[in-house]
Amino acid sequence: DIQMTQFPSTLSASLGDRVTITCRASQSVNSWLAWYQQKPGRAPKLLISKASTLKSGVPSRFSGSGSGTEFTLTISSLQPDDFATYYCQQYHTYSTFGQGTKVEIK
Amino acid sequence: EVQLLESGGGLVQRGGPLRLSCVASGFKFNDYVMTWVRQAPGKGPEWVSSISGSGGYTYYADSVKGRFTISRDNSKNTLYLQMTGLRAEDTARYYCLYTSTWYQEFDYWGQGTLVTVSS
Numbered sequence: 644d645i646q647m648t649q650f651p652s653t654l655s656a657s658l659g660d661r662v663t664i665t666c667r668a669s670q671s672v673n674s675w676l677a678w679y680q681q682k683p684g685r686a687p688k689l690l691i692s693k694a695s696t697l698k699s700g701v702p703s704r705f706s707g708s709g710s711g712t713e714f715t716l717t718i719s720s721l722q723p724d725d726f727a728t729y730y731c732q733q734y735h736t737y738s739t740f741g742q743g744t745k746v747e748i749k
Numbered sequence: 750e751v752q753l754l755e756s757g758g759g760l761v762q763r764g765g766p767l768r769l770s771c772v773a774s775g776f777k778f779n780d781y782v783m784t785w786v787r788q789a790p791g792k793g794p795e796w797v798s799s800i801s802g803s804g805g806y807t808y809y810a811d812s813v814k815g816r817f818t819i820s821r822d823n824s825k826n827t828l829y830l831q832m833t834g835l836r837a838e839d840t841a842r843y844y845c846l847y848t849s850t851w852y853q854e855f856d857y858w859g860q861g862t863l864v865t866v867s868s
Contacts, residue, residue: 644811677854686844686858687794698856730793734852737808738786738796 645669645733649741655749662718664744666731671711675735678707678716681743682727690729691716721746751775751857753845758862765835769862771828771845779803779823782848785830786855787841787864797843798830799851812838835866 646669656662666676674694679687689698691707694714704719718725726748731741757769769785785797798809798819807819818831828845842861848854 675852686861687855688858689854689856692854692856732794732854734854736852737799737810738784738852740793740795742793 645672645736645739647731647733647739647741649729649731649744651744652742653745653747655747656721657749658721658723660721660749662721662725662746664716664729664731664746666709666714666716666741668712668714668733668735672733672735674710675733676707676709676714677732677734678705679730679732680725680727681730687730718746751847753847753857753859755843755845755859755862758843758864760865760867761835763835763837763866763868765866766831766833767835767864768832769830769843769845769864771859773826773828773845773847776847778821778826780849782851782853783819783821783828784846784848784855785819785828785843786846787839787843788861789838789841792841794844795841800828801851832864835864837866837868840864840866 648667676694678691681687695707706717728743728745752774754772761767784799788794800807800819816834820829842863844861846855
């Protein structure tokens with residue numbers, strides 16, 4: 644089974660900060676990686692697929708990069724709506740999600 | 750407009766059975782792989798099971814293999830998850846999702862249905 648490890652698990656940041664979340668796969672998943680945003684009481688929302696393809700309607704301050712085993716999600720300038728938990732998902736072999744990174748207000 | 754309406758969740762005793770349903774609309778149901786993903790409180794989502802468009806192929810996570818059965822009724826646009834031998838660790842919100850291929854990101858999530866296993 645492919646394991647996904649995200650870090651940090653919690654991130655404290657201020658409005659306007661540049662934020663980076665890392666996701667590491669236990670073996671190569673090529674570029675078959677997605678990022679989701681989840682707010683309390685809501686279902687996850689897809690932000691990025693295939694490591695770096697921004698879903699239509701997602702603000703351009705979100706970007707994804709990486710391939711193989713190491714991936715990053717970057718928020719270029721943190722906005723109030725961005726305080727949430729973020730998950731990565733590999734879909735190279737079945738599907739595995741990371742344990743999440745909670746972005747909270749500093 | 751795509752709709753996925755999950756139902757059947759609730760409080761169940763450890764060891765008991767429960768059947769979840771998901772009624773789909775807004776897309777050609779039998780053309781798509783259907784998947785159950787669950788999310789325990791405070792945890793990341795976990796893939797549970799997937800089924801091919803025809804229903805002829807099914808896959809399960811090791812954590813549920815032998816206890817859960819995924820099925821579909823294409824005449825009713827409905828996906829099912831029959832759960833038996835429920836454990837406390839099966840407590841989660843269960844989502845049904847659809848994709849055009851086996852391995853894909855999940856673009857549309859419904860509200861899910863909450864399963865609570867009491868000990």
